[in-house]
Amino acid sequence: MGLLPATTGPVGDRLLPVAIIDIGSNSVRLVTYDALTRAPTPIYNEKMLCGLGRNVLTTGRLNEEAVRRALSALTRFRILCRTMGVTRLHVLATAAARDAENGPAFLEAAEAACGTRIELLSGRREAELSALGVISGFHAPDGVVGDLGGGSLELVDVRGQVVGQGVTMPLGGLALQDLSGGSLKKAAKLVREHMRKAAPQLEILKGRTFYAVGGTWRALARLHMAARQYPLHVMHGYTVEPSDELSFLQVVEQSDAAQLQDVDVISEARRPLLAYGAVVLEEIIRVGRPREIAISASGVREGLLYEQLDRDQRAGDPLLTSAAELNALRARAPAHGEDLRAWTDRFVESLDGPETADERRLRHAACLLSDLGWRAHPDYRGEQSIALIQNAAFVGVDHPGRAYLALAVAFRHVGVAPERANPVLRAMAGPRLFERARLLGALLRVAFPLSAAMGGVLGTTPLAVVDGRVTLQLPPELRDLNSERLQGRVRALARLLSLDGRVIAG
Structure with missing residues (x-):
């Protein structure tokens, strides 16, 4: 609907953005998204409060000053879309333009201003x-x-x-x-x-x-x-x-x-x-x-963006999609986040206690987000991870779940002692998710010294509860990774479960 043909893929390292202009009764807004995906991220957002719908129901007409302001905004937004390299522009109009007798004339002028067809939405x-x-x-x-x-x-x-x-x-x-x-x-x-x-x-x-x-x-x-x-x-x-x-x-x-x-x-x-x-x-x-x-x-x-996705894309989990994108952008080795999902799956399956489907998806998201803070100074990686995760433009997660994600990744850096937790996030997560975050944090503290945050390692180092003990197995080629530090982290993980821990090397 204007500009260039829509596309959902990257060109080199650059995504092709899509934009929507929403001509509402109160405001006219432009939002540009990084791409047409299951979890599109806004990269630009601007609105102008024009008040197109003011007095329409009593006068039957759009106010002339409101129309002037709206057309000015649309002209500006058209230039901004060109500057951002928007591949497809959608323009929507709602109740004010629908109800006013001069709505058709306004829409004709608005299409000229923004350079594309406008879809007038029915209720x-x-x-x-x-x-x-x-x-x-x-x-x-x-x-x-x-x-x-x-x-x-x-x-x-x-x-x-x-x-x-x-x-x-x-x-x-x-x-x-x-x-x-x-x-x-x-x-x-x-x-x-x-x-x-x-x-x-x-x-x-x-x-x-x-x-x-x-x-x-x-x-x-x-x-x-x-x-x-x-x-x-x-x-x-x-x-x-x-x-x-x-x-x-x-x-x-x-x-x-x-x-x-x-x-x-x-x-x-x-x-x-x-x-x-x-x-x-x-x-x-x-x-x-x-x-x-x-x-x-x-x-x-x-x-409107969701409607344009195919069936498989719609069925995707928006939280996991966002987490995977952040993992690809910020982790040292994005494959490591995927390894963590499978590695922690095996451990959790060996436990007696149940994990709900929503807890599983939160754990998977936290694995994908676990290396976001690595560029910060070591003393601030926990804080940096919390700041990034608790304020990220995620969807598909409620606030307790967001607190869990931030806590789990922070525990990886600062240790799993309860007193080290951010008290605000602890209260927001609630008792159950707080303990699940400590458990995952302890798992991450075992994983990273094994893999150095690189992919292709964790699959050879299974961790599970075996015969009532938390057991980490190292293959012969990695047995020299067995150290006091690693053993201490395995034992710390085991203590959370009131079990003993051991490392079997070679």
């Missing part, structure tokens, strides 16, 4: 892409996706990779502000009326996850993090208990936005919409009674 199509975005960004999602824009709200059911029937309602922040004449009381009444019509989508939400998509809800989540002094600033995968969220939303509705804690991190143009977003989310929680609210940074744009 149903927008709901479908939002659902695909959540599927692309969460591991085995199960719940209802709610995408709140400036002009509309889309609700759609997701179960794994299956997208249900969607519904769209004029409950976006700008639309509510317009229809209610600025009265939150009237806005709440409008929301209740429309939610009654969406009863089928909300009835199936009970006891499941509500996936909140959209800039206003992300802004509310950012304020919620600040109010709760939450230690991690990654938005994707942030989850909230409904009872806690209800009390917070009521504070937002009853307060002047300027007085909210840390509101300065929210753009001034978005602040007036916070209360309207709170009203909508509060009604969804009251009627739908979800188990939790999860914030999604993946939405329509990511859904």
